Amino acid sequence: MTILSTQPTTKGPAEWFAGDVWFDVVARAEEPGRARVNTVRFAPWVRTAWHSHALGQTLHVTDGLGLVQSRGGEVVVIRPGDVIWTPRGEEHWHGAAPDNFLVHTAIRKGDETSWGNPVTDEEYGYPD
Ligand code: MN
Numbered sequence: 001m002t003i004l005s006t007q008p009t010t011k012g013p014a015e016w017f018a019g020d021v022w023f024d025v026v027a028r029a030e031e032p033g034r035a036r037v038n039t040v041r042f043a044p045w046v047r048t049a050w051h052s053h054a055l056g057q058t059l060h061v062t063d064g065l066g067l068v069q070s071r072g073g074e075v076v077v078i079r080p081g082d083v084i085w086t087p088r089g090e091e092h093w094h095g096a097a098p099d100n101f102l103v104h105t106a107i108r109k110g111d112e113t114s115w116g117n118p119v120t121d122e123e124y125g126y127p128d
Contacts, residue, residue, distance in 0.1 A: 012040075016115055018095070019046035026105065034110045042066070042102040047095020047119050052088075054112030059084040059094060059104045066102035067126065068094040069119075075127050078102075093119045098126055 012021035019042075026037035034055070039062075047067065059068070059078075066078045071091040078084060078094075086092050096102035 016049050016051070017042075017046060018049075018118060019043055021046055021048075029111065036108045036111065038106045040104055040106050042096035044096050044100055045098050045124075047124060048093045049118045050091055050093050050116035052091045052114050052116075053086065053108055053110075054088055054114070055109035056088040056090075057086045057109075058107040059086075060107070061102070061104045063101065063103035065097040065100035066095060066104065067097055067124070068092065069123070075123075075125055077127060078104075091116065093123075095119070095124075 007025055010023045012023060021043070022041045024039040024041075026039060027035065029036050042064075050071070059082075061078050061080050061082045061084075063080055067075050068078050068084055069075045069092060070086070077097070084094070094102075094104070
């Protein structure tokens, strides 16, 4: 058994996020397993760029209010307790609502994420 002490929080890179996003590692991939778990904190209005995960991704919302959208789908509001599964290769984005922080746990089964264009202000929007 190993008790891991808290490690420094790291900031998400500007090319993948529209503003301040902070990561705390929960679980690193350890061979032969490949799952990675992070706590991710988005400032209000901040969202990822469009992207997909080669092995899919589970998000578990733990605080705040957020938005998620798959390519071709509607923008959907996500709240604490929601679990969002995005299958492998499905292009999507996720982020905070315009006036709220969003905190989610992100679980990936592998490290392969393909990044695309930023989410435009026209694409980003709180549904009516
Ligand atoms: Mn994702």
